[in-house]
Amino acid sequence: MSSAPNDTAPSVDQVNSDYLETLLGYNARRAALSIIDVFLRKMAEHDFRPVDFSVASLIVHNPGITSRQLCTALNILPPNLVGMVNAMEKRGLIIRRPHPNDGRAMGLHPTPEGKALMAIAEEDAYKLEIAAAPRLTAAERKTLIRLLQKIYL
Numbered sequence: 040m041s042s043a044p045n046d047t048a049p050s051v052d053q054v055n056s057d058y059l060e061t062l063l064g065y066n067a068r069r070a071a072l073s074i075i076d077v078f079l080r081k082m083a084e085h086d087f088r089p090v091d092f093s094v095a096s097l098i099v100h101n102p103g104i105t106s107r108q109l110c111t112a113l114n115i116l117p118p119n120l121v122g123m124v125n126a127m128e129k130r131g132l133i134i135r136r137p138h139p140n141d142g143r144a145m146g147l148h149p150t151p152e153g154k155a156l157m158a159i160a161e162e163d164a165y166k167l168e169i170a171a172a173p174r175l176t177a178a179e180r181k182t183l184i185r186l187l188q189k190i191y192l
Contacts, residue, residue, distance in 0.1 A: 063190075067187070070172075073171055073172075074167070074168060074171045074172070075089070077167050077170070077171055078164065078167060078168075081163050081164070081167050082160065082163075082164075084163075085156060085159070085160045085163075086130070087160060090113070090115065090119075090123065091123055091126075091127070092160060092164070093113055094109055094113065094120070094123050094124070094127070095127060095132060095133075095149075095153065095156075095157050095160070096157060096160075096161060097109055097112055097113070098127075098133055098147045098148070098149050098153070099149045099153065099154055099157045102146070102147075102148045102149060103136070103138070103139075103146035103147070103148060104146065104147055105138060105141070105144045105145065105146060105147070106120055106121075106124060106144075106145070106147070107144070109147070124147065127153070131150055131152050131153070132149065132150060132152060132153035132156060133147050133148060133149055133150060133153050134147075134148050134150055135147060135148075136148055168180075
């Protein structure tokens with residue numbers, strides 16, 4: 040069947056996203072997309088992917104953390120962590136030392152170079168998040184972070 044010449048398909052002049060905007064996942068994803076592109080570009084300068092940044096940050100702030108603790112904290116699988124830890128060690132960002140309480144485990148410690156790089160990378164991350172959400176006050180940013188953490192912590 041063909042449509043008659045004067046039958047026209049409906050058109051949309053203004054997109055209605057009211058329903059989507061009521062969904063937490065939709066809003067969280069849109070907010071994340073606003074930040075992640077800038078984050079990816081900035082962290083690439085430090086040769087970090089987002090997960091590398093998270094792993095390195097936890098090691099710097101928790102010297103002696105084990106791979107098992109990292110996996111639990113970041114909800115990642117051990118095989119996925121092994122390559123990251125090896126790469127960071129090869130770059131001279133971390134070193135492994137025997138764990139003082141668990142003879143089977145190795146603690147991961149930042150090197151001075153690792154600490155220095157993370158100080159710069161974390162400052163960059165902080166600045167880019169403020170720049171990516173300029174309409175949020177410091178108090179609103181803190182509240183938003185607290186509310187988001189209620190979902191996954």
